[in-house]
Amino acid sequence: MRALRKVYKGTGKAKRGGSTHSARWAPPGAGSPPVNDVVALDSLDLDIRAGEFFGLLGPNGAGKTTAIGILTTRILPTSGKATVAGADVVEDSARVRQTIGVVPQRPNADLSLNVLENLQFHAAYFGISFDVATKRAYELLERLGLADKAGSKMSEMSGGQQQRLMIVRALMHEPDIIFLDEPTVGLDPQARLDLWEILRDLHKRGRTIVMTTHYMDEADRLCDRLAIVDRGKLLALDTPRTLKSKAPGGTLIELVLDGDSAPAGVIAETIAGISRVEAANGLLRVHSSRGGQTLPALIEAAESSGRTVTDIHLLQPSLETLFVSLTGRKLG
Amino acid sequence: MSAPRAEVRASSIFIALLRRDMRVARRELPFFLLRTTLQPLMFVIVFGYLLPRMGFMGRGYTTALLPGVLAISLTFSSIQSVALPMVQDFGWTKEIEDRLLAPIPISLVAAEKIVAGVLQGIVSALFVLPVARLIMGPIPNLTFAHFGDVLLITILGAAAFSSLGLFLGTAIQPQQIGLMFGVILAPMIFFGCAYYPWQGLSMVPVMKYAVLINPLVYVAEGMRAALTPASPHMPLAVVVAALVVITAIFWMLGMRSFMKRAVG
Numbered sequence: 001m002r003a004l005r006k007v008y009k010g011t012g013k014a015k016r017g018g019s020t021h022s023a024r025w026a027p028p029g030a031g032s033p034p035v036n037d038v039v040a041l042d043s044l045d046l047d048i049r050a051g052e053f054f055g056l057l058g059p060n061g062a063g064k065t066t067a068i069g070i071l072t073t074r075i076l077p078t079s080g081k082a083t084v085a086g087a088d089v090v091e092d093s094a095r096v097r098q099t100i101g102v103v104p105q106r107p108n109a110d111l112s113l114n115v116l117e118n119l120q121f122h123a124a125y126f127g128i129s130f131d132v133a134t135k136r137a138y139e140l141l142e143r144l145g146l147a148d149k150a151g152s153k154m155s156e157m158s159g160g161q162q163q164r165l166m167i168v169r170a171l172m173h174e175p176d177i178i179f180l181d182e183p184t185v186g187l188d189p190q191a192r193l194d195l196w197e198i199l200r201d202l203h204k205r206g207r208t209i210v211m212t213t214h215y216m217d218e219a220d221r222l223c224d225r226l227a228i229v230d231r232g233k234l235l236a237l238d239t240p241r242t243l244k245s246k247a248p249g250g251t252l253i254e255l256v257l258d259g260d261s262a263p264a265g266v267i268a269e270t271i272a273g274i275s276r277v278e279a280a281n282g283l284l285r286v287h288s289s290r291g292g293q294t295l296p297a298l299i300e301a302a303e304s305s306g307r308t309v310t311d312i313h314l315l316q317p318s319l320e321t322l323f324v325s326l327t328g329r330k331l332g
Numbered sequence: 333m334s335a336p337r338a339e340v341r342a343s344s345i346f347i348a349l350l351r352r353d354m355r356v357a358r359r360e361l362p363f364f365l366l367r368t369t370l371q372p373l374m375f376v377i378v379f380g381y382l383l384p385r386m387g388f389m390g391r392g393y394t395t396a397l398l399p400g401v402l403a404i405s406l407t408f409s410s411i412q413s414v415a416l417p418m419v420q421d422f423g424w425t426k427e428i429e430d431r432l433l434a435p436i437p438i439s440l441v442a443a444e445k446i447v448a449g450v451l452q453g454i455v456s457a458l459f460v461l462p463v464a465r466l467i468m469g470p471i472p473n474l475t476f477a478h479f480g481d482v483l484l485i486t487i488l489g490a491a492a493f494s495s496l497g498l499f500l501g502t503a504i505q506p507q508q509i510g511l512m513f514g515v516i517l518a519p520m521i522f523f524g525c526a527y528y529p530w531q532g533l534s535m536v537p538v539m540k541y542a543v544l545i546n547p548l549v550y551v552a553e554g555m556r557a558a559l560t561p562a563s564p565h566m567p568l569a570v571v572v573a574a575l576v577v578i579t580a581i582f583w584m585l586g587m588r589s590f591m592k593r594a595v596g
Binding site for chain 1: 341344345348349351352355356359360425426427429430431432433434435436437438595596
């Protein structure tokens with residue numbers, strides 16, 4: 001369950017096999033992969049259900065984008081198997097593409113075309129006539145608050161508008177499953193909230209949504225189920241509520257010291273209300289069942305070991321504390 | 333039952349891809365023509381108009397020059413119209429992602445680029461031919477009696493260069509795109525028998541055979557066979573065979589390189 005080793009070896013791999021609208025990641029083939037390559041995904045095994053709002057949560061470099069890349073047929077898995085809506089992502093990639101809509105991390109609209117043309121041609125790439133596409137484009141633009149932008153060029157749109165256009169585009173061919181790769185990165189807070197509303201609405205209308213994010217609050221508020229991944233491995237998989245209940249009890253307290261934290265760690269273990277002491281690299285991390293009340297004792301422990309506290313962080317039990325306890329590092 | 337339906341769909345999607353490229357090309361037509369025909373036409377002005385009038389060039393030189401200039405405009409237009417968008421799309425804008433997510437085999441997306449490049453090559457050649465003829469005045473031995481052959485060479489040449497464009501555009505790193513012009517296009521054009529007939533190289537036998545790896549040689553000589561058949565040129569059959577082989581090789585290289593960039 002813990003994948004804390006920082007190993008850079010082998011090749012990227014991911015896979016999933018699954019039932020309708022869903023995905024399962026089977027273990028990769030045995031055998032050691034070539035040395036020096038980065039393991040983007042390491043025997044990830046997932047099953048995403050139809051109609052689910054599913055989140056892949058992890059820090060940058062966790063393998064989320066690789067996972068989405070494989071499921072959307074844009075990246076070939078090194079080994080393993082993945083199916084989307086019953087179609088194999090490698091063997092039957094064209095059929096997979098028919099059933100999915102993809103919202104990329106960065107807007108990648110066709111810069112030579114205006115907004116409406118982008119949507120018309122996208123639909124045409126799915127065999128939809130221009131007439132049908134035009135009608136649908138106006139409906140969707142209206143719904144996502146871009147009605148007045150039909151004739152605009154990309155250069156005339158804000159980042160938030162372009163990102164919404166990417167969602168409109170992904171919906172043009174009425175896919176059953178929508179993949180979003182960190183859709184709110186780089187958006188201002190209001191645009192982010194707007195996007196959340198749009199995603200909730202899509203989900204309500206019965207779409208399966210698979211989203212990657214490294215924002216805890218986003219994952220917490222939107223997703224039915226969450227997979228926490230790091231360094232290509234699945235660390236936890238459950239509803240946000242259950243995951244939060246699994247978070248280690250008490251407040252997570254981190255003290256940054258000006259030197260070796262190990263001696264202070266030994267003392268900290270004797271403090272009442274303190275559990276799970278980790279001390280390494282000048283960082284003292286403990287769980288306190290008495291919240292911040294243990295702080296004076298902790299500072300004293302540090303000082304009696306001859307160290308000065310240079311910084312202090314307190315984290316309430318949350319996905320974040322769970323993540324820290326799983327991976328030993330923070331998300332952001 | 334679903335198989336034939338899927339086939340129809342693939343073709344309609346292919347047409348949609350082509351329609352997109354044609355719409356963009358039509359919008360950029362003036363810039364496209366400027367980019368691809370200005371240099372050959374300037375060459376026509378200097379070597380086909382000024383120098384003959386100054387007496388530095390024989391009037392007959394225009395006979396060798398016109399087919400060559402056509403071939404060069406094909407080179408510029410077909411290579412550029414495929415390679416430049418590829419470099420841009422894969423390098424930074426990622427615009428092509430949208431098309432790579434279309435429910436057809438990805439190789440069709442690449443094939444469409446080549447077809448679009450061929451069409452743009454034809455437009456460019458059809459533009460240069462009358463303009464060059466106008467600038468140079470009457471050209472000895474020029475005949476339009478074999479216009480079918482002209483069209484055949486234009487299409488084959490454009491296909492060879494578009495495939496080369498696909499390969500170059502996907503194999504070259506975006507930062508090095510300048511090299512494409514200096515290191516690949518420039519030598520190709522100067523040693524492509526565009527400004528002189530291949531037979532003229534008999535004076536320098538080493539060069540006569542060395543230039544045979546250059547696809548432009550066959551396009552220029554094919555144009556001579558079709559437009560000025562009374563002047564020295566390679567046999568049309570040799571030209572056609574060579575262009576088919578060259579297109580097949582670049583097509584394979586281009587496809588492989590495209591697939592590598594398109595699917596990670």
